[in-house]
Amino acid sequence: MTQPKRIVLWGTGVVGSMVLAEILDHPLFELVGVGVSNPDKVGVDAGVLAGRSDVATGVLATDSVEDLIALKPDALVHYGPTAQYAEENIRVMSAFLRAGIDVCSTAMTPWVWPAMKQNPAPWITPIEEACAEGGSSCFTTGIDPGFANDLFPMTLMGLCGRVDSVRASELLDYTDYEGDYEDEMGIGRPPEFTPLLEIPDLLIMAWGATVPMMAEAVGIELDDITTTWEKWVTPNDRRTAKGVIEAGNVAAIRFTINGIFKGREVIVLEHVNRIGLDAAPDWPTGSGNDVYRVDIEGSPSIVQETAFRFTDGSGRAPAVAGCLSTGIRALNAVPAVNDLPPGWVTPLDLPLIAGVGTIR
Known part of the structure; x- marks a missing residue:
């Protein structure tokens, strides 16, 4: 088993909260910070946000990008809103990238293939510049597209x-x-x-x-x-x-x-x-x-x-199970993305991601 990756997670909606619950028990990942945009969640323990009120992690949610960057994580796993909120997604992700922190995200699905000509330049250039400045990498996935x-x-x-x-x-x-x-x-x-x-x-x-x-x-x-x-x-x-x-x-x-x-x-x-x-x-x-x-x-x-x-008897719908897999794909990609050169990362750049630490 490799050394655990120190993770900051941003976004605790449907996908992010489920991934958060998985991180708490995962031997390959250490949760060091949680970022939220909802002011009602600021100061709430990560265990509560993950639906695990029985687990006091001591990691309290914050809306401060600067405070999370100061933790110097190995990666940001980003479960922000869709590309309808591109400006906010770019603000958060580019800040981490400029600080040299790799980003694995599910938010901006047009970035699954950044070379797609329909991607507008204001969505592409800031990320490319941030990766170059920080020597960092940015990977976007999803389930469909993904x-x-x-x-x-x-x-x-x-x-x-x-x-x-x-x-x-x-x-x-x-x-x-x-x-x-x-x-x-x-x-x-x-x-x-x-x-x-x-x-x-x-x-x-x-x-x-x-x-x-x-x-x-x-x-x-x-x-x-x-x-x-x-x-x-x-x-x-x-x-x-x-x-x-x-x-x-x-x-x-x-x-x-x-x-x-x-x-x-x-x-x-x-x-x-x-x-x-x-x-x-x-x-x-x-x-x-x-x-x-x-x-x-x-x-x-x-x-x-x-x-x-x-x-697990929870009765949660298949579509929700697919949402969890969407988020986990981004999380499990972190070690591979850390090992790649700076810039955009697509599925064509990744090795087989078998899910180290999943069988335990």
Whole structure:
């Protein structure tokens, strides 16, 4: 076992609080600081924020970036808000990077592939300058976009002699999901409402980073990236963890982001998100409920389905289990990111991350 990595964690929402609970028992990581943006959490013990009120860690949350940097951690694991709050994310992360502290984050999903042309310069230049100044590295991951549609399909493509097409799909029931989907996806809104992600450029920027990444990985340059968007309107009221979606409103959405090469779709990312397993019955499903699926047509053709579940009796939804894996991917990457040269880190730069210290 290597020497534990000293960790500062920023952001104690759904993902960050679950990762915090895992760090408290992990032999490879030592929690030295917790950063929060909610003033009500300042001064609260990390154990309480992790849902572990029985554990007094002595690590009290703070909103002071300067105080956390002064702890000189090996890395910041950052679970801040989405790219909708890019300015705040960049403020926090760039401060650590300028101080020479590596950052592993789930917040800015367009940074999964920083070379994506849709990334605006004000999102890229400050991080590059901070990494250069501090000699530090910045890695962003997620589940989708992220490992479910980059690591999984790229690994499977490495088992093929020829790939005609690869499709990575998220097939989830959002009934018990408490994340944001109304304005972003239009779920729960009238069908005439245009959600943010229905706008092609925004959809590609927010979710499409792994399409050009996979093209780069297999040595091709895409001719174009296109999108599709479909809505399904519920004929009856549907109860969710966030309230009731009334009949006549959108209760399922399906979109694709398509990498075009030589006139055909060769790399496709697909989302099918439902409120209720019976919603949009003609749209794709997995062989089991709530799965991430990879379909490769080629030589050979390959199908892989991955399910994230809690088996601890807590009753937490599969989507929440996927959120935990999202956060843990960033945490477990810390030792590898520490060993890499300064600058952006993508999945193409990382070695196999097997999860040192997970079996104990």
